[in-house]
Amino acid sequence: MLRWLGDRIRRIVGRGAAPSQAAGVIAEARAARLMRRHGGRVLARNVRCRGGEIDLVVDDGGTIAFVEVRYRRDDSHGGAAASIDRAKQARIVRAARHWLATDGRGHAHRACRFDAVVFEGGDSHGPSWLRGAFDAE
Numbered sequence: 001m002l003r004w005l006g007d008r009i010r011r012i013v014g015r016g017a018a019p020s021q022a023a024g025v026i027a028e029a030r031a032a033r034l035m036r037r038h039g040g041r042v043l044a045r046n047v048r049c050r051g052g053e054i055d056l057v058v059d060d061g062g063t064i065a066f067v068e069v070r071y072r073r074d075d076s077h078g079g080a081a082a083s084i085d086r087a088k089q090a091r092i093v094r095a096a097r098h099w100l101a102t103d104g105r106g107h108a109h110r111a112c113r114f115d116a117v118v119f120e121g122g123d124s125h126g127p128s129w130l131r132g133a134f135d136a137e
Contacts (some may be wrong), residue, residue, distance in 0.1 A: 027071035027127075028055050031117035034127055035060070035067070044103065052095030056117075057104065064104070064112045067094040068133070071119040080118035081130065089114070093136045111135075 032042050034111060035058045042055040052056075056067040068088070070080035084092075100108045116133035117124075 017055060027117075027119050028069045029087075030119070031067065031069045031127060031129075032056055033060075034117060035065075038129075040065070043107070044099065047095055047099045049095050049098035052091040052093075052098065054092055054095045054099065057096075057099060058115075059107075062099075062110065064107050064110050065115045065131070066092060066112065067101075067115045067117055068092055069117045069119075072121075077096050080116070080120050081116060081128075081133070084116055084133065096136070131135045 028045070032045070035042060035056065038060075040058040040060045042056055044060055045055070047054040047057060054066050055069040056064045056065075058067055068084055070083055072080040072083065096112065096114070100112075113132050114134050114136065116130040117127050118130065120128070
C-alpha cells in the first residue's frame with residue numbers, strides 16, 4: 001500500500017502537477033484504508049473508461065460500492081460532497097457499468113451502490129463516508 005502511494009505521488013510530482021493532485025492521491029489512499037477498516041475489500045482503483053472514472057470499487061459485505069473520493073481544503077465553493085454534481089454522477093455511473101461489463105463481470109449479479117468519501121477542511125477533519133450518496137438514474 002505505502003509503496004503504491006509513494007510511486008503514485010512521485011509520478012504526479014514528477015509531472016509538475018499541482019499539489020492538490022497529490023492531496024487527492026493521499027485522500028484516495030486514506031479512503032481505501034477507511035473501507036478496509038470497516039471490513040471492505042478494495043477490488044479496483046482508478047477505473048477509467050471513455051467518459052468516466054471511479055476512484056475505488058469496494059466489496060462492502062457483499063454489496064459492490066463504487067466510491068468517489070473528494071478532498072476540499074475549505075468549503076468556499078460548497079464543499080466536497082456538493083462538488084459531485086449530476087454530470088459527475090453520470091460519469092461515475094457510466095464507468096460503473098463499464099467495469100461491471102468488463103473486469104467486474106463476476107460481480108454483475110450483486111447489489112451495487114454509489115458512495116462518496118469526503119474530506120473537508122484540509123487535514124484537520126477525518127473523512128466522512130456517505131453510503132448511497134446518489135442513485136444511478
